[in-house]
Amino acid sequence: MKNKKVGPLLDVEDHAQGFLQVREAHRRELMDDYVELISDLIHEFGEARQVDLAARLGVSQPTVAKTLKRLATAGLVRQLPYRGTFLTPEGEKLAAENRERHNVVEAFFIALGISPETARLDSEGVEHHVSDETLEVFRRFTEQKNASK
Numbered sequence: 001m002k003n004k005k006v007g008p009l010l011d012v013e014d015h016a017q018g019f020l021q022v023r024e025a026h027r028r029e030l031m032d033d034y035v036e037l038i039s040d041l042i043h044e045f046g047e048a049r050q051v052d053l054a055a056r057l058g059v060s061q062p063t064v065a066k067t068l069k070r071l072a073t074a075g076l077v078r079q080l081p082y083r084g085t086f087l088t089p090e091g092e093k094l095a096a097e098n099r100e101r102h103n104v105v106e107a108f109f110i111a112l113g114i115s116p117e118t119a120r121l122d123s124e125g126v127e128h129h130v131s132d133e134t135l136e137v138f139r140r141f142t143e144q145k146n147a148s149k
Helices: 012-045 050-057 061-073 089-111 116-126 132-147
Strands: 077-080 084-087
Touching: 012 050, 012 061, 012 084, 012 089, 050 061, 050 084, 061 077, 084 089, 089 116, 089 132
Parallel strands: none
Antiparallel strands: 077 084
16 A cells, blocks of 8 residues: 655644643643542542552552652642541642543543443543643533433
8 A cells, every 4th residue: 555645744843732732641641540549539438548549550559659759749649657648639629620521521422422331441541631622622512412312
């Protein structure tokens, strides 16, 4: 099969901006996932323990410990000896924002006809990579789709 040129390359600054946006999303993704899970564990069990975070994220406890140190330095969590990890008000705010983003993307996928299970799995990750503008379009589409039922 012949290689077809899709179109001219973007302007250098525009091209670089796209990659910068993706790298920034990847950087935030880990922090977002941790604070959202910590919030969920606190609401379910009253605290978030490193062993529970490691099991649910599928990583080792030393990996969790390093990440929690970074989150503490960023002012998103506080760790209490012999108690567990708790979110700061800033961490709670970030967790709520991420949960909302996730819910919007998941509802959008379901409105498109994707099965709830696949929508749940696929929305984990997509939520970190869509702009606020795109997220708002997802929200409006879903609301219109649900209103027409």
